Amino acid sequence: MVEQSDRAPLLDWEEIPPADPSQAARPPPREEGGDSGKKDAADEKSSQAAGRRPTGTAAGTGWSSNAAAATATTTTISPTRTVTAVVSGDGSPGRTETTILGWDRPKLLYPDRNATFQGISARDQWEEKDQIVAVFVVTFDTRSGNMVEWCLPHDINLDGVEFKSMASGSHRVTSDFIYFRKGSYFGLACFANMPVDSEQERGARMKSVGILSPSYTLLYRYMHFLENQVRHQLQCPGQYSPLEAFYEDKKAILPPLGNGLVTACPTWSVTNINRCMHPEMKITHPAGCMSQFIQFFGEQIMVLWKFALLRKRLLIFSPPPVGVVCYRVYCCCCLANVSLPGIGVSVPELRPFFYVNIADISALQTELSYVACTTEKIFEEKKELYDVYIDNQNVKTHRSHLQPLLRLNAVDKEKYRKLTEQRQLLLYSQEVDEDCTSNEEDLFILFFMELNNRIFQTLSEVAGSADPTLTAEHVRAMGLDPQADHSFLVHLLEVYGIDVTLVIDNLCCQ
Numbered sequence: 118m119v120e121q122s123d124r125a126p127l128l129d130w131e132e133i134p135p136a137d138p139s140q141a142a143r144p145p146p147r148e149e150g151g152d153s154g155k156k157d158a159a160d161e162k163s164s165q166a167a168g169r170r171p172t173g174t175a176a177g178t179g180w181s182s183n184a185a186a187a188t189a190t191t192t193t194i195s196p197t198r199t200v201t202a203v204v205s206g207d208g209s210p211g212r213t214e215t216t217i218l219g220w221d222r223p224k225l226l227y228p229d230r231n232a233t234f235q236g237i238s239a240r241d242q243w244e245e246k247d248q249i250v251a252v253f254v255v256t257f258d259t260r261s262g263n264m265v266e267w268c269l270p271h272d273i274n275l276d277g278v279e280f281k282s283m284a285s286g287s288h289r290v291t292s293d294f295i296y297f298r299k300g301s302y303f304g305l306a307c308f309a310n311m312p313v314d315s316e317q318e319r320g321a322r323m324k325s326v327g328i329l330s331p332s333y334t335l336l337y338r339y340m341h342f343l344e345n346q347v348r349h350q351l352q353c354p355g356q357y358s359p360l361e362a363f364y365e366d367k368k369a370i371l372p373p374l375g376n377g378l379v380t381a382c383p384t385w386s387v388t389n390i391n392r393c394m395h396p397e398m399k400i401t402h403p404a405g406c407m408s409q410f411i412q413f414f415g416e417q418i419m420v421l422w423k424f425a426l427l428r429k430r431l432l433i434f435s436p437p438p439v440g441v442v443c444y445r446v447y448c449c450c451c452l453a454n455v456s457l458p459g460i461g462v463s464v465p466e467l468r469p470f471f472y473v474n475i476a477d478i479s480a481l482q483t484e485l486s487y488v489a490c491t492t493e494k495i496f497e498e499k500k501e502l503y504d505v506y507i508d509n510q511n512v513k514t515h516r517s518h519l520q521p522l523l524r525l526n527a528v529d530k531e532k533y534r535k536l537t538e539q540r541q542l543l544l545y546s547q548e549v550d551e552d553c554t555s556n557e558e559d560l561f562i563l564f565f566m567e568l569n570n571r572i573f574q575t576l577s578e579v580a581g582s583a584d585p586t587l588t589a590e591h592v593r594a595m596g597l598d599p600q601a602d603h604s605f606l607v608h609l610l611e612v613y614g615i616d617v618t619l620v621i622d623n624l625c626c627q
Contacts (some may be wrong), residue, residue: 167582188313222224248369250302250329250340254350255279257288257323266324267357269364273329275299277476282306282325284436284472285492294340294440294449295325295332298469298480303333303471311351324350327362331369334618348446407561411540413445413510418452418536419529419618420512422565423522423605424505425452428465429610432473432496432503440488443471449488454566460573466494479500520609526601536564571595585617 165511253268253275263279281297281304295307306327313322325346328339346360369605411418424431431449435442446469470489473481473496481502497506505514514520543560574596579587589599592606606619 162403169611248330250365250369252328253283253365255325280474282327284437285440295440296443298470302329303327305336307347309347309351322351407558408450416525416533417512419533422452425449427468427608429504431488431505433490433507437492439472446471446488446490449560452565455569457570457573521604526598580615580617587617587619
């Protein structure tokens with residue numbers, strides 16, 4: 118029996134450890150990435166050496182919670198046309214300063230598991246408002262295929278979750294994690310595949326343990342708990358008491374209408390970049406998902422940036438594992454951030470769908486803008502569902518009017534060079550000067566935010582002037598090429614409904 122205290126901390130829904138720490142059962146080692154104990158020790162050592170603030174983590178689960186309150190300048194929507202940019206640098210394209218926006222991000226990478234929050238009581242540390250609307254276990258049955266084995270609440274509609282939380286092709290990997298959407302909710306599931314000596318199970322037992330929430334921004338907190346629980350389900354099938362206690366502790370208190378809303382990160386709030394768009398992905402990826410994103414796509418990031426800013430439908434194909442591809446979905450969404458008031462309120466929101474399969478086809482047909490990933494190659498043939506298809510590092514579009522945007526120009530390459538240069542300077546300062554006041558994720562997000570802010574600040578000023586004519590000089594000030602980026606600018610003006618006249622070398626369009 119699981120007892121619940123009034124504060125219901127994580128340890129209340131786990132087995133009580135033995136009195137002698139040496140007798141405590143060690144969690145099974147991760148199948149990928151080497152020995153988990155060594156990894157944790159290395160991560161903790163790295164975190165301590167970097168001088169990062171500690172965060173509290175319940176032993177044996179990896180559940181962590183932010184200790185420091187972030188300081189931010191929050192920008193709100195304004196209905197007026199006149200805007201004031203929050204832009205740093207000396208006006209040169211691509212120049213980024215990571216301290217100009219007035220906020221100090223808490224350091225979240227793999228903290229000391231035994232650390233506590235200074236000035237915050239143990240009770241307060243566990244009283245953040247979580248909204249878990251469902252917890253479930255999915256299994257692969259050799260006769261029935263993927264099926265929901267158990268869930269709470271028992272009457273919730275989980276149709277399709279059995280395929281979202283166990284991606285097509287998952288039998289080829291030993292473990293994975295998957296972000297996905299289910300109607301108005303976001304989900305996170307951890308998958309594991311364990312060899313068994315059983316003819317009935319055909320030599321392998323595969324399960325996923327997952328949760329649903331109205332927002333994806335706090336799902337990262339439960340990653341380690343879900344990883345431990347899926348291993349527990351593989352070794353001890355049918356023992357659901359930790360999951361039951363978890364749900365009772367963290368179940369959502371939703372509005373009377375009940376279904377909640379799909380929550381994506383607003384693009385106009387610097388505060389939300391700190392609390393919403395960033396930490397949930399970094400904390401579960403030791404190498405930093407932004408860094409891997411840059412290294413994986415290279416200069417092609419500048420192509421993805423333009424499509425993201427134009428709010429196109431982007432579909433990423435990759436075989437399993439799916440988790441790292443879900444991070445690419447998130448990173449693509451980060452390319453379109455704008456912190457200026459009033460910008461983008463009339464355009465479709467760039468929504469992260471994360472993992473999708475054939476069951477999502479009808480939902481995708483109604484979406485005007487999204488980023489998603491899939492392991493199913495059949496999607497490539499469904500050209501009506503997407504504008505841009507990304508297969509490995511190959512970015513392509515079947516829409517003829519968008520094909521000029523696939524070509525990198527000299528200014529694109531220069532912006533990418535500045536981004537990589539800034540990264541190298543940052544890494545050098547961290548290593549030589551032990552400067553840990555910033556990180557690659559901050560640099561990446563602010564780099565593209567500044568690019569976007571500069572573009573829309575210039576466009577807003579021109580549109581609000583007595584002569585709303587956009588000249589080549591304006592375009593260069595925006596960090597774009599007047600000729601090579603002409604098509605991009607035409608699409609940008611149309612998508613955002615900005616009323617200026619584009620005049621470049623006798624080329625004129627309204």
